[in-house]
Amino acid sequence: MAARSLEIGPAGIRAARTIEILRTERGLSQRELAARVTALGRPMSNTMLSRIERAQRRCDIDDLLALARAKRDELRLMQHSVQRPKERSGWSARRTPKGAAEPIKP
Structure with missing residues (x-):
């Protein structure tokens, strides 16, 4: 069976944009x-980052955590990358007895 590529969703697109914005704000190529990410133990080429x-x-x-550590901006990167889309902002999660998250309306 051939491997099927997965479409990058809205959170992934926000993460990608945030990575680029924070990198350029730091003046890093x-x-x-x-190279910083690789030095932290997570091999990454500039092609991969691009x-x-x-x-x-x-x-x-x-990758996301290694990039955040390399930029010394963990909190900001994580906040911008994992925010929920506005159309789901009214939803919350509750734990089921088996530990799985299940979306529920407030």
Whole structure:
């Protein structure tokens, strides 16, 4: 069975844009930031970072945390990257007995 690529959703697109904005605010090139991430133990090339910023490559949570640490801006990156879309802002999650999150209306 062939691997199927997954579409990058709204949160992934926001994360990609935030990564680029914060990188440029810090005055870092893609090569410099990728080298910092690699030095922290998460191998990343400038090509990989470029694809993440253009939303052509999915950014997993390990990449996101390594990028935040490398930019020394963990909280800001995480806040901007994981905000819920406005149309879902009225929803909350409650824990079911098995520990799974289940969306419910307030």
